[in-house]
Amino acid sequence: MYAFLFFLNFLLVYTVFAVYAERKISAFIQDRYGPMETGYYGLLQTVADLLKLIQKEDIVPLKADRKLFKPAPVIIFTAVFAGFAVLPLTSGFSGSSAQIGIFYLLAIVSLDVVGILMAGWGSNSKYALWGAMRSVAQIISYEIPLGLMVVCVVLIAQTLNLQEITYQQGIWWGHQKAEAANYLFGIKALGIETTHIGGVLTWNIMRSPLLLIGFVIFFIASLAESNRAPFDIPEAESELVAGFHVEYSGFRWSMIMLAEYGMMLLVAFLASILFLGGWNSPFPNIGGVRLAEWTSGIPGTWPGHLWGAFWMISKALFLVAVQMWIRWTYPRLRLDQLMSLSWKYLTPASILLVLLCAVWRLLML
């Protein structure tokens, strides 16, 4: 229950400032100022935008299919928000500690496709319909490399539970499992135990360096999942006006935006849990300099919670910032390039990586 309240409020506040950050980052990349008028340095710009949006009339086009048009934004947002249920924010704070955590997340997030289809079809507009078609085709295609990368991590971690996956990537694994032991690059034969060194050395990208490639593939696929540039062909402004949400206005439109930014945050959280150590500190213990212990409290205590939440949120927000940076520096992919990237490059590479990760797992025994 606490996790529900926390994530809902966090998501709202985050979205307001993420939109602001997006506009500022894009402005700096394009060498201009961005919003400057409302509030100090334009900080209240999105708040003002939001107030305006809420007051706007909720327009439903005359020929739209009302039964599909109206609930669509709610379904999109619910599907994305339901994904937050299994994220471990700190060592002891998460919505659900279901065994099948990551599997649930992938399944429930794929429901937002239903909402997008309903929005696109219900709008009864060719732009919306084409936007929805492209969006769904893209999300379904990129779900395959994304899912296979999750399989790679699960192969290494041997569990679907996100909290356990996080515990394995830090110095506190021993608290959860007595015989826990991490080795450098995961290879026991090297004989360098890193369980008590922790930090970046025990993150999944170091426990099995193959996952470094996996992280890159996961990140590319996650950009496509959240319909972000360079994969924003579903809402290509120059051809489709705004894609599947072109007919929406006011509160419903802001809900779709909330879902889009929520999706960005969700995949950023997921990437940092699966590959970048989740709530674990990035600093290792070096001899007497116990950097890892200084920058993370014992699980279950207040310092543990605070440090955990700090690292978790910082990593996620950093990845969101990278997503924005990529959006404003890369050109958009054409539809056929988009599909061939997914099916001809990422998917075969992912399948190969799954095989290699299985072999690596044998080295870890």
Next chain:
Amino acid sequence: MELETILFYFFAALTGCSVLFVAITKNILYAAFALILTFIGVAGLFVFLGAEFIAITQILVYVGGILILLVFGVMFTQRLKGQRVQTGRYQLLLGFLTASGLLGLLIQTIHKGSFSQLPWVDQEHTQQVELSSFGLSLMTDYVLAFEVIGILLLLALIGAVRVAGNARKEGADAA
């Protein structure tokens, strides 16, 4: 009433109502979207049976995959013909007789089986199924069936690529 009981009845009602809607509505697209609700309701019921994995697989495969394709199909056919795809009602009497006969048969069998009396039902309900043991039994006891399904899916994939592939003449000319 406990929260769990209320939730159970909620999911049961969701499944029942949406199935009824699928059967009654004339609009195929609405039927497809209502079928999504049915699958979610059934997934909820699976969770109450302690089969979390099956529940999630249900959502991932049926809702995230099959139904999306179904909706796609309906949308494309609707676009091509330029008219709304609607279902008619045919063979009302025969359909009614078959359905009610099947219902009677099922009720009778379920009543005779009296599942709540069986000892293993209570035992299964209390013990939490370990996910890793489920995976192990899938890869040992049922490995043949698992592999056969894998080959079947591979065949389906190859078939789909062959059907959709660039085999038509105009495609070859363009390339």
